[in-house]
Amino acid sequence: MVYLFLAEGFEEIEALTPVDLLRRASVPVTTVGVGKKVVYGAHKIPVTADIIDSDLPEKPENLEMVVLPGGMPGAKNLDASPAVDAILSFAAAEGSYMAAICAAPMILGKRGLLQGKHAVCYPGFEKDLLGAVIEQRGVVTDQAIITAKGAGYATEFSLALIRALRGEDTAKAVREAITP
Numbered sequence: 435m436v437y438l439f440l441a442e443g444f445e446e447i448e449a450l451t452p453v454d455l456l457r458r459a460s461v462p463v464t465t466v467g468v469g470k471k472v473v474y475g476a477h478k479i480p481v482t483a484d485i486i487d488s489d490l491p492e493k494p495e496n497l498e499m500v501v502l503p504g505g506m507p508g509a510k511n512l513d514a515s516p517a518v519d520a521i522l523s524f525a526a527a528e529g530s531y532m533a534a535i536c537a538a539p540m541i542l543g544k545r546g547l548l549q550g551k552h553a554v555c556y557p558g559f560e561k562d563l564l565g566a567v568i569e570q571r572g573v574v575t576d577q578a579i580i581t582a583k584g585a586g587y588a589t590e591f592s593l594a595l596i597r598a599l600r601g602e603d604t605a606k607a608v609r610e611a612i613t614p
Contacts, residue, residue, distance in 0.1 A: 435494060436461055436599070437521060438501040440483050441468040441512045445505030446475035447588045448535045452501055455592035458611065459604050461498075466490055468515045476505040487517035494521070497530045498599055504536020504556060504584065513541045522547065531598055533580040535591050539563055542579065552576040556584045 436456060440449055449465075456463045467473045467483030474480050500521050502512055512518050518541065525532050526547055534542055539555040540562035542548050549565035554574045572587040573580070573594050580598060582591035589612075597605040 435496050436463045436499045436501060436595075437466050437490070437494065437497070438463055438503070439466045439468060439487075439512055439515070439518055439521075440473040440475075440481055440503070441508045441515060442473055443476050443505055443511060444473065444503045444508030445536055445585055446477055446479050446481070447585045448503035448505060448538075448591075449475070449481070451588035452503075452533075452592040452595055455589070455608055455612070456595060456599075459596045459600050459608050461596065461599055466517070468511060468517065476508060487515065490517055490521065492520070493524060497521075497525060497528060499531035499533060499595065500525045501595065502532075502534040502538035502541055504534070504538040506537060509537035509540065512538060513544065519545070529578060531578045531580065531595075533591070533595055535582040535588065536584045539566075539581040542581075548579065551579045553579065553581040554583050555581060 465483040467486045472480050536556040537559050540559045543563035552574050553566040554569045573582045573590045593605045
């Protein structure tokens with residue numbers, strides 16, 4: 435199972451592109467609203483989450499990946515969420531994938547989860563990627579950590595998530611299905 439968190443002010447394309455493409459790849463995705471079921475993105479688009487954070491199991495079975503979209507103040511709201519803290523701790527202990535795009539890699543960095551890892555983020559948030567080797571590429575995968583620079587890389591980020599979970603062939607099939 436993939437859990438993608440939605441906090442007030444999230445960047446819509448960074449959240450919905452991964453949900454869409456992962457589901458096209460038959461990856462089970464549950465969207466988790468931080469504090470409420472209907473969450474508004476940075477551009478005031480309301481999205482109804484599948485569950486709210488208080489419904490999230492303490493130790494989710496079959497956790498494959500946690501995905502954190504960026505956007506402001508969405509990334510700051512994710513950073514302040516005890517539910518995000520709890521699932522990241524659980525994911526790290528289980529060796530599950532953790533993925534973040536735009537400003538959200540700072541959440542991983544502040545928790546020491548990027549120590550010695552190659553990572554990227556939206557320009558200006560590098561100071562929060564504590565211990566990371568900062569890259570200049572759009573999307574970076576380093577073992578169980580996947581990061582991306584921003585909204586313009588949402589599709590490549592999503593394909594990297596699919597590649598990590600279901601392999602290159604599935605990622606290629608999804609790319610071909612969405613590219614005329």
